[in-house]
Amino acid sequence: MELLETEGLTKDFGGLRAVDHVDLVVRRGEIHGVIGPNGAGKTTLFNLITGYLRPTYGAIHFKERRIDGLPTHRIVTLGIARTFQIVRPFTELSVLENVLVAWGHRYYRKTGPFRPYANARRRAREILESVGLADRADIPAGTLPIGLQRRLEIARAMALEPELMLLDEPAAGLTEEEIGGLKELVGRIVATGVTVVLVEHRMSFVMDICEVITVLDHGRVIAEGAPEEVAHDPAVIEAYLGTGSVNAAG
């Protein structure tokens, strides 16, 4: 079994089927992109995998273990970290404390909640250094500009030391230059043995860094494969540009 597998994963919101029988397979070590037009069900898929939502049908296996229905923090401890499309730092905590909250996840229940966390600071600083936030460690996270808040989200996810990292539109709202930095950062994270799944709107970014791409439309997988294959798939072009555009594009 691969690192992450979903089987017939389905989520209904009232009459709307947001995710429709999705079989997603993520292999260890790959950068896997999930793309699709607005409302295709990408974020819902992430919410299902991370336990924010319970699937209506289907199963999710991570490291050969069934994880659907587990609470979010349990899934985190098993090794899945995520970032959010809309960045949500703990605005009144410092940048360093934001990372420390995440770093503490493996201790909260074990070594005694009332133990001081002072010795974790060094490790948290190293993480901040690797994402280029070391010099801002002590300012409130809410005062960071948006590009750096995204880096903080990734730093927080890194502090969880996951095997699988889910990035929800990490490039949204970033300048071209910042995107360059982000690519390089994702590359470094993967180099440490982390598998990455990212949801993205910007095709160019996904085409550049992903090895495998899954395309969703109306909650369904309409294509999957290497970036070049997917980019030339008529169904994908149609989903993105609308019916009738296949001929025009072809």
Next chain:
Amino acid sequence: MDFLQQLVFALVLGSSYALIAIGLTMVYGILKVLHVAHAGIYTLGAYMALLVVTHLTRNFWVALLLGMVAAGLAGVLIYRGVYYYILRRPRIVPLIVSIGIFTAMNELFRLLFGPYQHAFPAVLRFPMVITPYFLITQKQLLIIVLTTFFLLMLYLVLNKTRVGLAWQACSQDLSMAGAVGVPVDWAVALNFLLGSALAGAAGVLMAFYRNMVYPTMGNVVAYKAFVVVVLGGFGSVRGSVIAGMLLALVETFLGSLEWFNFPRDAIAFLLLILVLMFRPKGLFGRL
């Protein structure tokens, strides 16, 4: 000097306000629930201590400890048994449920212990302070010293420990806290445990100080604690400690004026109305 003596009274009163308001503030800060039943926990702590004193031992410390333990566990029980299931409902639901629990607790105390006042005959060896200017009795000194100790411990827990950091994270963004691995239920349960234990301590201390325990002893406390939490700025622990002390100072000094013929317990609400009119986020709030 009279001023110093009044200050002693104010400190004792303010200590009880602060100890109760802390739990309310922490619960409000994280769950955004107005936990009215918290005042029932205060009474429960006092009754537990009363049981210890009348049936087990007269030792004050044992009574205090068991009162705090019972209060803490009752707090966790209220969270896990009730609030946990209704947190996602509109906020009015947990509020009304909370009022219901509070009333039920009051009635339960009345059924179990009768509607009378019980004396609280604990014994304690503790110093007192006598100066030419003011007097701090044994019990007053005990309250001031213990409250200082609790506040210090709370400061350390909130600012230096993992759970303190987790609470801060939870109070800012509960679902995000879960996403970065904080076991939210556990953090909230611990929060109830600690906040309720402090309310229980306040109940025991006040029972000992006034030498009485009765079913409705939490009523005025319930209302005042809310005033303190609002004044302190909804969910700011430091704010509610300062607000508690401030309220006690105002009450004590206004109440000691000879021409002031106003019910003392109403001052809090006058203050509340004034603050809400001119500074709706509370004295120390950021909202």
